Amino acid sequence: MSATQAFSSGDARGDQLCINTIRTLSMDAVQQAKSGHPGTPMALAPLVYTIWNRVMRFDPKDPIWPNRDRFVLSNGHASMLLWSVLHLTQTQAVNADYELLGQASVTLDDIRRFRQLDSKAAGHPEYHWTSGVETTSGPLGQGVATSVGMAIARKWLAARYNRPDFEIFDYNIYAVCGDGCLMEGVASEGASLAAHLGLENLCWVYDNNHITIEGSTSLTFTEDVSARFLGYGWNVLRVGDANDIDRIERALSIFGSTKGRPTLIILDSHIGYGAPHKQDTAEAHGEPLGEDEIRLAKRSYGWPEDAKFLVPDGVYEHFARGIGDRGGARRREWSGLFNEYRAKHSALAAEIDLIERRGLPAGWDRNLPVFPADPTGMAGRDASGKVLNVLAQNIPWFLGGSADLAPSNKTRLTYQGAGDFQADSPEGKILHFGIREHAMGAIVNGLSLSKIRAFGATFFIFSDYARPAIRLAAIMELPAIFVFTHDAMGDGEDGPTHQPVEQLAAMRATPGLVTLRPADANEVVEAYRYILELRHKPAVLVLSRQPLPTLDRSRYAPASGLARGAYVLADPPGGNPELVLIASGSELILAVNAHETLLGEGVRSRVVSMPSWDIFDQQPKDYQESVLPPAVDARIAIEQASTFGWERFVGGSGRIIGMKTFGASAPLKELQRKFGFEPGRVVATAKELLGRM
Ligand SMILES: Cc1ncc(C[n+]2csc(CCOP(=O)(O)OP(=O)(O)O)c2C)c(N)n1
Numbered sequence: 001m002s003a004t005q006a007f008s009s010g011d012a013r014g015d016q017l018c019i020n021t022i023r024t025l026s027m028d029a030v031q032q033a034k035s036g037h038p039g040t041p042m043a044l045a046p047l048v049y050t051i052w053n054r055v056m057r058f059d060p061k062d063p064i065w066p067n068r069d070r071f072v073l074s075n076g077h078a079s080m081l082l083w084s085v086l087h088l089t090q091t092q093a094v095n096a097d098y099e100l101l102g103q104a105s106v107t108l109d110d111i112r113r114f115r116q117l118d119s120k121a122a123g124h125p126e127y128h129w130t131s132g133v134e135t136t137s138g139p140l141g142q143g144v145a146t147s148v149g150m151a152i153a154r155k156w157l158a159a160r161y162n163r164p165d166f167e168i169f170d171y172n173i174y175a176v177c178g179d180g181c182l183m184e185g186v187a188s189e190g191a192s193l194a195a196h197l198g199l200e201n202l203c204w205v206y207d208n209n210h211i212t213i214e215g216s217t218s219l220t221f222t223e224d225v226s227a228r229f230l231g232y233g234w235n236v237l238r239v240g241d242a243n244d245i246d247r248i249e250r251a252l253s254i255f256g257s258t259k260g261r262p263t264l265i266i267l268d269s270h271i272g273y274g275a276p277h278k279q280d281t282a283e284a285h286g287e288p289l290g291e292d293e294i295r296l297a298k299r300s301y302g303w304p305e306d307a308k309f310l311v312p313d314g315v316y317e318h319f320a321r322g323i324g325d326r327g328g329a330r331r332r333e334w335s336g337l338f339n340e341y342r343a344k345h346s347a348l349a350a351e352i353d354l355i356e357r358r359g360l361p362a363g364w365d366r367n368l369p370v371f372p373a374d375p376t377g378m379a380g381r382d383a384s385g386k387v388l389n390v391l392a393q394n395i396p397w398f399l400g401g402s403a404d405l406a407p408s409n410k411t412r413l414t415y416q417g418a419g420d421f422q423a424d425s426p427e428g429k430i431l432h433f434g435i436r437e438h439a440m441g442a443i444v445n446g447l448s449l450s451k452i453r454a455f456g457a458t459f460f461i462f463s464d465y466a467r468p469a470i471r472l473a474a475i476m477e478l479p480a481i482f483v484f485t486h487d488a489m490g491d492g493e494d495g496p497t498h499q500p501v502e503q504l505a506a507m508r509a510t511p512g513l514v515t516l517r518p519a520d521a522n523e524v525v526e527a528y529r530y531i532l533e534l535r536h537k538p539a540v541l542v543l544s545r546q547p548l549p550t551l552d553r554s555r556y557a558p559a560s561g562l563a564r565g566a567y568v569l570a571d572p573p574g575g576n577p578e579l580v581l582i583a584s585g586s587e588l589i590l591a592v593n594a595h596e597t598l599l600g601e602g603v604r605s606r607v608v609s610m611p612s613w614d615i616f617d618q619q620p621k622d623y624q625e626s627v628l629p630p631a632v633d634a635r636i637a638i639e640q641a642s643t644f645g646w647e648r649f650v651g652g653s654g655r656i657i658g659m660k661t662f663g664a665s666a667p668l669k670e671l672q673r674k675f676g677f678e679p680g681r682v683v684a685t686a687k688e689l690l691g692r693m
């Protein structure tokens with residue numbers, strides 16, 4: 001019997017050999033790296049094997065096929081599970097242009113170099129870095145919450161694009177999580193919303209091993225998880241033995257036929273399964289087993305004790321005959337179906353093509369408003385609401401909502417037919433996240449990973465509640481959109497708990513995140529124009545609650561300057577400024593008013609509108625120096641936020657009019673006086689700088 005004939009699909013010996021290959025690759029990789037988490041891959045190898053080789057609709061030859069099932073490893077520390085299975089299924093690598101590269105996404109060499117620089121087998125699953133990873137995970141809870149966004153996306157896509165006889169989108173989302181994920185609040189937020197929305201296409205498998213880093217869960221986590229999820233409205237199943245792949249498969253098939261609610265499978269497992277001294281202990285969680293223990297564990301599996309990184313004959317073939325054949329057949333069937341669909345519903349098919357490439361439809365920016373000059377003006381949030389309503393009508397797959405603040409954020413889509421997304425109206429484009437900012441962030445990420453153009457909104461101060469997800473959007477290079485209103489002290493009376501101070505600095509410090517704080521209604525329009533064209537970057541839009549004058553653009557420079565991050569809004573007659581006033585958002589008008597006064601007093605001041613530091617940073621040096629001339633060191637930055645970081649633009653001899661404390665509860669006008677956001681202070685500071693007191 002040749003090696004490849006050694007066993008066939010459905011053959012228990014073959015199943016076991018594949019499972020033990022996942023286990024031993026994981027143990028060997030962690031040992032070689034001298035870091036990582038061996039115990040959970042050893043315990044969950046049968047689960048991952050069953051999902052992948054018996055159940056999931058996934059074609060390793062085309063890992064971006066749109067109707068594939070999604071697999072999320074929310075307990076990202078167990079990444080060796082994913083690297084092993086991506087390798088053993090020979091999942092193919094795809095580049096950023098969605099082209100197959102003709103090589104495996106994870107090679108055996110990558111696994112040998114687990115956690116080393118440039119290895120595709122990184123410490124945690126990294127979307128964008130390794131093909132076949134559906135989302136970055138590692139911060140516990142994020143993966144499961146993100147999976148809720150994926151499930152919403154699939155529901156929405158199906159509602160819009162499926163037609164009688166054309167089930168174009170009917171995929172499922174499988175997420176694996178541990179005690180840590182289920183302790184994190186973000187998972188609870190996501191689970192609650194998933195049940196409310198009746199996301200029957202969502203299955204979480206909970207690795208109930210009673211172990212976290214500090215030891216037994218008896219220290220911290222003694223709730224009844226089953227009762228909790230039943231309370232949310234989930235379908236809860238239990239598999240008492242993580243090694244029983246037939247029962248796992250049965251539970252997964254019950255998930256497949258459950259209607260109207262998501263499914264949680266509670267799987268009792270033994271961390272470090274097979275390691276005689278470490279099984280069921282926290283030591284199996286986060287450190288290599290050690291050579292001796294590995295040998296003993298391999299002996300318990302009936303494995304050659306000294307073999308390392310061994311993939312026995314027949315293992316690749318077993319996966320090829322399981323997931324390879326099944327996934328390939330399903331993908332080919334789908335492609336055939338999609339070709340017929342293209343013939344019959346060509347406009348819809350063209351939309352799907354665009355979605356999959358993160359494109360925009362022709363005319364996506366038609367009817368964007370142009371706001372006339374108006375000294376009373378309009379609040380940033382109101383301008384934003386008008387723009388969102390135009391964009392959502394121009395771009396079918398642009399949708400989103402707020403964490404219960406739509407009336408304040410002005411994010412509600414009010415046009416006829418927009419509709420609420422609910423269990424019985426999955427075609428709706430208005431999302432209601434409830435008061436769940438953290439899950440909202442993760443769900444927006446899940447929607448973005450599913451190629452939907454999504455936004456989430458709340459008050460800027462509560463961006464803190466969503467920040468871990470925003471950070472992941474930046475790491476994943478997702479074009480997610482976060483709309484934050486009440487950008488500074490505009491909500492006066494609400495007081496310091498509601499007035500952002502350090503949030504802008506935090507957003508600006510996040511690599512790859514585009515932060516924009518527009519100064520008037522036309523800058524809001526330009527901000528959206530800029531954001532919509534981003535394909536690989538998330539954006540944060542920071543908007544005012546209170547009306548801001550709409551600048552007369554025949555007098556001042558056009559708002560399109562926003563696309564360069566900062567631009568010269570106003571100059572003294574003949575140019576050649578001796579002083580530069582730099583401001584963003586609501587403080588721009590303060591700079592403009594001070595500028596007019598200063599001009600009257602013979603000071604040659606310039607006003608620079610700076611809605612985005614990071615976009616300005618990307619401009620060529622000569623442009624930057626044309627806006628902020630190196631020779632002019634009399635510079636004043638004005639912003640109702642922490643002064644942190646403005647030194648880089650005003651230099652050692654400039655001044656920053658900003659916040660050094662938290663705010664206070666009072667009407668806005670009084671706060672402006674108390675904290676010195678008044679033209680008089682700007683004028684006085686300018687004169688002091690220029691030595692003309
Ligand atoms: C938000 C967050 N907090 C803390 C950690 C650090 N951490 C990684 S794994 C882990 C324990 C997780 O326990 P569990 O989910 O039960 O995983 P198991 O050890 O059973 O695999 C912790 C605290 C993290 N990755 N993310």
Ligand SMILES: [Mg+2]
Nearest residue numbers: 178179211212
């Ligand atoms: Mg655990």
